[in-house]
Amino acid sequence: MPGKLITFEGIDGSGKSTMLSLLKENKDLKKPDDGIVFTREPTQNTLTGKAVYAAIENDVDPMAELFLFMADHAAHISETVRPNLSAGKIVISDRYSDSRCAYQGATLDKIIPNALDFIKNIHVGWTIVPDLTFLFDLTPEDSVERCKNRGEKTKFEKIEFLTQVRENFMTIAKTEPGRFVILDAKRPAEENEKIIVEKILSIL
Ligand SMILES: Nc1ncnc2c1ncn2[C@@H]1O[C@H](COP(=O)(O)OP(=O)(O)O)[C@@H](O)[C@H]1O
Ligand SMILES: Cc1cn([C@H]2C[C@H](O)[C@@H](COP(=O)(O)OP(=O)(O)O)O2)c(=O)[nH]c1=O
Known part of the structure; x- marks a missing residue:
């Protein structure tokens, strides 16, 4: 793929959206034809995104919920991620596949064996793996x-649940250290912004 895919991950409130707002205004990233596309999962104002939000606002079977998130991921890839990467753009996504592994890895824990690995495996062969992932680490x-x-x-914003989600993120990051940059989400956003911009520029 000619472009680059960069993802932002972390538990709720870890500062992803705040950072993406800063990056949108960042002068060093704003070269005239950089072509940066900002996107997110769950997708917004789409059929699949609406289905996901309806599911997380209600009590839906966790396996059904996983596949709604998967459907949204498939639509996101075909409608936004792949076309922009093919056009040589930098695609920056607020949440992506690792959120699925971490969150649904927790909702499906004790329901199916090795939930995290199961979810990882159902992505293989068709998803687009990010070139770089920033993980904002914060205590629950x-x-x-x-x-x-x-x-x-x-329903995810509970300490016990987020503890498991945070652990899952760390487990994933350890298995792919080359892809992940782990950031201390308690540091001032401007400090993390500097690290992020330097790292992004280094892979372009
Ligand atoms: N580095 C930071 N230090 C302190 N507070 C922060 C920092 N980054 C974000 N926040 C605050 O934390 C809250 C959640 O941030 P947000 O960017 O919405 O998180 P997320 O998108 O990961 O859910 C907001 O009130 C935001 O102002
Ligand atoms: C993308 C994704 C998000 N989620 C969760 C994380 C959030 O708690 C919730 C909604 O995502 P989002 O709207 O990004 O919430 P926030 O702005 O707080 O980060 O969905 C999953 O459980 N699985 C997934 O695959």
Whole structure:
């Protein structure tokens, strides 16, 4: 693929959206024909994205929920990720496959054996693996504290659940150290921004 795919991952409230807003304004990344496309999962205002949000606002069977997220991922790849990478663009996604492995790896834990590996495996052969992934690491306690001030809550914003999700993210990062940059999400956003911009420029 001629372009580059960069993903941002981490538990709720770890600062991904804040960082992406900073990056959109970052002068060093704003060269005239860089062609950066910002996107996200779950996708917004799409049939599959709406199905995902309906599922996470309700009690849906966890396996059914996984496959709704998978359907949204497939649509995201075919409609946004692949066409832009083929056109040589840099695609930056707020959440991507690792969120599925980490979150649904936790919702499906004790329901199916080796949930995290199962989810990883159902991506193989058709997904597009990111060139680079920034993982914002935050304690679940800090996450819940930060999310307190946000309007809508998801069923995922609970300390015990987020502890497992955080562990899953770390497990995935350890198996692919070349792809991951782990950031301390408690540091000032501007400090992390510097690290991120340097790293992105180094792979272009
Ligand atoms: N580096 C940081 N230090 C302290 N607070 C932060 C930092 N980054 C983001 N926040 C705050 O934490 C909250 C959640 O951030 P947000 O970017 O929405 O997280 P996410 O997109 O990962 O869910 C917001 O109130 C935001 O202002
Ligand atoms: C992409 C994805 C998100 N999620 C979860 C993470 C969030 O709690 C929720 C909604 O995602 P999002 O709207 O990105 O929430 P936030 O802005 O708090 O990061 O869906 C999964 O469980 N699996 C997935 O594959």
